[in-house]
Amino acid sequence: MTKPHLLIVDGMALLFRSFFASAAMNQFIRLEDGTPSNGVQGFARHVLTAQNLMKPTHLAVCWDMGAHTFRNDLFEGYKANRPAPPEEMLPQFDMAKEVSQMIGWQNFGIPGLEADDLIGSMIEKWKDEAQITVISGDKDLLQLLNPSTTIAFTKKGYSEYDVYTESRFVDEYGITPKQFAEVKAFMGDTSDGYPGVKGIGPKTALQLIQNHGSIDGVMEALPTLKPGQRIKISENEAMLRLSHQLATIHCSAEIEVGLESLRLSSYTTDLFDIVEQRGYRLISKHARSIY
Known part of the structure; x- marks a missing residue:
């Protein structure tokens, strides 16, 4: 019996990508009342195109629910340097969820968690029941790869993806997906605002985990490391441990629905008539061209 194919969409990633791709050319695609809708229109078009390409049987869209999460409680500087969204984007967060619901896609978001945590929790819940594809632009999600889960990173336009399977990841990185968070702990993440171990870059971070397996393994092997590495790591162990907490996607969020409730109809x-009447003419036009 063929397993269901669940497509999990990182809604925030697609919304931001779509907004900035068109905002750079001042193309805000306003509704009749003047409200910008470029990010929403691009988000919906991206998901519709992905459906047409990937043929999922089930679909879920995951969202961040505000800027503050449990990671901010762990580390005040988490994502602190990210600029506020442009004014034209502010109304589009709610609009995107409304359009998603209008088309028939289920939205998920839990205050205090990031979309990544919901994606990880869905994968953990349904990895044995479904073949899973995740669409995102966030490389942190590589740690979620498993034999039944593929990550498709947005690449170009609406239809080109850089697709990772677990076997491709292992071939390229020489570690397991779960070890990727330990690599991130050493190298840090300037976008997310945590430093890791100052002076340890991506190449060295990967080598340390390849050679020693884990942060604990590196700490046990500390006397055997080069003097410079030994000093950097020993002086920054507390931040290393904290960075690992921040880098790790939490996969234990309560997902209160069953897989079958995500089945696509x-x-x-009539549906796209309604979408068009709400002012989203480009979504309707694109949808009609592929369905």
Whole structure:
């Protein structure tokens, strides 16, 4: 019996990508009342195109629910340097969820958690029941790869992806996906605002985990490391441990629905008439061209 194919969409990643791709050319695609809708229109088009390409049977869209998460409680500087969203984007967060619901996709978001944590929790819950594809632009999600889960990173336009399977990841990195968070702990993440171990870059971080397996393994082997590495790591062990907590996607969020509730229904002409009447003409036009 063929397993269901669950497509999990990182809604925040697609919304931001779509907004900035068109905002750079001042193309805000405003609704009749003047409200910008470029990010929403691009987000929906991206998901519709992915459906057409990947043929999922089930679909879920995951969202961040505000800027503050449990990671901010762990480390005040977490994502502190990220600029506030542009004014034209502010109304589009709620609009994207409304359009998603209108089309028939289920939205998920839990205050205090990031979309990544919901994606990880869904994978953990359904990895044995479904073949899973995740669409995102966030390389942190590589740690979620397993034999039934593929990560498709946005690459170009609406239809080109850089697709990772567990076997491709192991071949390229020489570690298991779960060890990727330990690599991130050493190298840090300037975008997320945690430093890791100052002076340890991506190449050295990967080599340390390849050679010693884990942060604990590196600490046990500390006397055998080069003097410079030994000093950097020993002086920054507390931040190393904290960075690992921040880098690790939490996969234990309560997902209160069953997989079957995410099953996709066929789209009807009436549905896209409604979408168009709400002012989202580009979404309707694109949808009608592929369905």
